[in-house]
Amino acid sequence: MTGAGPGCLPLGNESDISSMAGHLLKVATKHLPSRYVASRIFIPSVAYHKERIGNREVVGFGLNGEPSYIDRTDFPMPAIRFKENSQEIITLREKEKDDWRKLTMDEKKALYRASFCQTFAEMKAPTGEWKSVLAGTLVAMSLTIWIYVWMKKFVYQPMPESFSPERKAAQFQRMIDLRINPIEGLTSNYDYENNRWKD
């Protein structure tokens, strides 16, 4: 034991640190009047996670250092095993220490599923979500068109008479008579000698 001052405790493995920190906080708040101390004392984040993962074994750093499980193709080894250590799994682990050729296929699958939730194939399997997305988009588009039809029928006023086909033909003939865009545009394609369109 290297520290003998107040508040120093013998140091053990990692779980001791969180309990030690919790203990320090409890010691520090002991002298405060009880009405100032929250009923739930704040504990460091490691201990918070350790409470929530139950009996699961922490096996690595994982994604960001927190003992949580997530299936990701770019971080294939999460920080904790998926299943809690039940009795069957513990017996399987003993068998795992022996030759792996002696494991049956069911045991191998059970070992995999004990450590991991989804296989890569299951993670990357297509969800078929594109069908519902496409269906929703097309429904929205048809709804829009129906709304436009309703607007045209009930909301908009009738078009002016100058939009009728006879009036538009007369306007077009006026454009020809006025020699609109004679060099490269409209009437450059009109043959004025023979009064018809050029071929």
Next chain:
Amino acid sequence: MFRIAIQRGFSCVKNIQSVIIPYYAKIQPAAVTSVRSMSKHSTETDEEFDARYEAYFNRTDIDGWDVRKAMNDLQGMDLVPEPKIMIAALRACRRVNDYALAVRFLEAVKDKCGTRMKEIYPFLLQEVRPTLDELGICTPEEMGYDKPELHLENVYDIH
């Protein structure tokens, strides 16, 4: 007496610091044999890289934690691990007595092949096959994990 008590207090604080801070990063892969340069560009050759990771996995005292760290790091790099790195990693899995980790590693390497899976993955399996047979590791295909087996409801679809 007062001085001794303070000194003991300080040594206690130092011990806490050394244990709280990098428990996770306790062992780094062996030093690179290239010249240290100021830029982030690594002057390490491919062979040096392969040798470094192979030596890392071949450590006899390796921990499950370190195996996973190295595998996650390899997954993040823009490369497919060489067969000799894979063999060393599978033997490391055997040393830490974790069968599921070996299968997961094979799946992960298969995923790294990307669009050229049909060319690269059979070659890798062929190179690694003696080790797989020796250690008794089934490939994901042999376990039936190349197709999805179980379905998991997407949490965003649960109403």
